[in-house]
Amino acid sequence: MSHPLEPIYALQKKDRRLIKILREIRDIPQRKSDIEAQLSGSKQKLEMALDSRKHTEATLKEQELGAEVLNEKITKYKNQQMEAQTNDQYRAFVKEIGMAEDEIKALEEKEIQLMESLEQGKAIEAECKARLDEDMAGIADELAELDARAAELQEKAKHMKADRARAAKSCDKALLQKYTRILNNKRDFAVVMVEPGGHCGGCHMKLPPQVTNDARNPTKIVACNFCGRIVYNPAP
Template sequence: MSHPLEPIFALQKKDRKLIKLLREIRDIPKRKSDIELQLSGSKKKLEMALDSKKHTEATLKEQELEVEALKERVTKYKNQQMDAETNEQYRAFVKEIGAVEDEIKVLEEKEIKLMEDLEAGKAIVAECEEKLSHEREGISDELEELDERQAYLEEKVGKMKADRNRMAAECDKQLLAKYMRILQNKKDMAIVLVEEGGHCGGCHMKLPPQVVNDARNPTKIVGCNFCGRIVYNPPYGG
């Protein structure tokens, strides 16, 4: 007389493989995210370099506008100087023009420094972009492999589920329902073999002798007193 747990025990082997494959599929997005996180440092450096370059450009533009405004003042003073009626007025315009031209000189020196900083900033941005591009190329193969692995696993899981459903149709409905409840609760195994020495193959606790004997009887379905899993003790050792 065959044991009614035999087809469900065979089904469990299929389910365990499915659980393993589904867990791997579920973990792939996290693995991809971890790989992409490798770029976070380079992305941050590029963002900082771009912000610094943008700030330098804005400051340089402000300096240029200020210099332009000062030059317009010089032109205005020179026009007014030509209309000076006394030497004193003339000398006053000369003094004003000199002061403004000194301001222009200071600002132009700052402009030169800013332009040097801008060129250096552009070089840093280019370097960061090149490094990021190189790193992206480096991880693209890994991401592609994971995508291919996911597609392969999903196809395999689809076939295994179809096969699994055929196997489930041959199992006792009540036992199958009980098996599914325990499997959903335990997440790993619902049916366990009796280990050497009469221990539960799930929680490894010592089973009562009666449970060990009943686990071999095809007319009885028994569970572990400790973990609640179905205990199976086939004469051939599973």
């Protein structure tokens, strides 16, 4: 008389292989994230270079707008100067024009400095972009390999699930439900062999002699008194 645990034990072997495959599939996204995290330093440096360049451009634009406003003031003052009624009014416009021209000169000097900073910033940005591209190229092969591995595992898991479903049909339904419940709970083994010396193959605790004997009886399904796993003791 065959033991009803034989097909269950065979099914468990398939499940163990399937669980391993599914675990690897589940871990691949994290492995990819870990690899991509290597780019964080290069990405951060590029972002800082971009922000610095944009800030310099914005400041330069402000200086240019400021110079335009001052030039408009100078034009206005010169027109008013031509209409001055007294020497004091004339001298006042000369003073205003001179102050505006001094401000423009200061702005132009600052613009020169900003333009130099902008060119330096663009060079740094290009360098950071090149470094990021180089780093990305370095991990591209690793990411491609992981994608290929994921596709391979998905296909393999598909066939293993179909094979598992066929094997489950030969198992006792009630026993299959019990096995599935224990496997989901223990996450490793639901059915374990009785080890030499009468120990549980799951928790390795010493089993009572009666449990050891009953585990060999095909008419009985017994569990470990300590871990609750089904114990199987096939005849030699």
